[in-house]
Amino acid sequence: MAQILLLNGAKGFGHSHGRLNTTLHDHALRVLKDLGHGVVETQIDQGYDFEEEVGKILSADALVWQMAGWWMGEPWIVKKYMDEVFTTGHGRLWKNDGRSHTAPTKNYGKGGLLQGKKYMFSLTWNAPLEAFIDKEEFFGGVGVDGVYLHLHKAHEFLGMQALPTFICNDVIKNPQVEQYLQNYSTHLQKVFTAF
Template sequence: FTEGHGTLYASDGRTRSDAAKKYGSGGLVQGKKYMLSLTWNAPMEAFTEKDQFFHGVGVDGVYLPFHKANQFLGMDALPTFIANDVIKMPDVPRYTAEYRKHLSEIFA
């Protein structure tokens, strides 16, 4: 991350003279967007149900550190796409149709 200093971020956003400035507001790539496009063998329930593996935090909750790193740089997340059960219950035609729909809704 340090390699991006001066290019991707100027500082952590705070200064000694302006203590009110928020931590994480020093990113230099404001206005840029990113999108996660994911494939998992885990079913969606593994992410969304409290008694499942990820304890109901959701897909983006699993990727919180990644989202926060990008937010630190000033970027905004676009809606995440995920294809689930890609090994146990593969359905490539459905994934393809859902991905095309996802992209058309975001970039229309």
Template sequence: MKAMPKIFMINAHEPEFGSYSPGKLNQSLFEIAASQFLSRGFEIKQTWTARAWDVETEVNNHLWCDYLIVQSPVNWMSFPWSFKKYIDQIYTTPGHGKLWLGTGRSRQAPEKNYGTKGGLTGKKYMFSLTFDAPLGAFTDPNEYLMQGRSVDDLFFPMHVNYRYLAMTQLPTFSMHDVIVNPNIDADFARFKDHINQHID
């Protein structure tokens, strides 16, 4: 019998901005995902990066899971600072020999194979992101800011981090225009469909 998937969920919301970004939307998505997973018999573990966490526990959570879900608002075109602090402190020295096994290079060929010794082969990850920016900012090449570049283009450096760990990328989920012109109910329904389709 197939073992039920193990899901490690990270909520990367940063509460420092107070009432401007209270975190209700990302917490709702976090809870929706957890409910969907538990209803299907999946096992879950959860971390909030802005709260206290233990380095060894977090490394072990990455080793334990089949799927990593990062739920996050987009602050100034990236993850909040507390998530960057989290990955710096978890993935660097504590993660060496576990999450990543080396750089992949050799002294004989120092320019080749950089980033090919990740330790999490077979595990998958997904970003679920909330934006003030409308979807058209990413899909219309005539739009000033992104010039037709996608959400995944914007988050390419973070995708590279998880590729360095040898994880496989699942399609990114994104909600847009969540402050000025929200469509929350439809987005929640779309989110449920997304996670049910890609996490099994």
């Protein structure tokens, strides 16, 4: 049994009310509990205590981030959470940037203290999957993980390792909520059954 921290980055803004991300977050909570894992959660938009969140991260074997793609990245509340909580965790989540005075240009990003911990992104986008994987489309074939390189690197800076990303596409133009939930169940079972 693993300890998993679910981080819900749903945010009502403009035409979005954050319902799909909350639905996926709640679904993950049920699936992971059914798999026998211990699960704690944070609803980021409802507020949080920095020190409590550092404790949750330290106690977790894996973090699962639920968020929408807004203007080519994470909602601002997710970035704010990371800025505040990761910074508060200095000395516990990370010790330094990894460099030394004897080799100031080597090993940047190697000062994390969370080796052995994992993280996963669960994302919702109105963009079709082809926008990420087709070299002739908007993201030039870099894939969803290429679009989220900065967030992957933030976790790597802490010493964490990525689990496979989950993405729901066409969430406004062609929403298929039941299919998303079915696909997410399959993804979570594949990733976390033997975790």
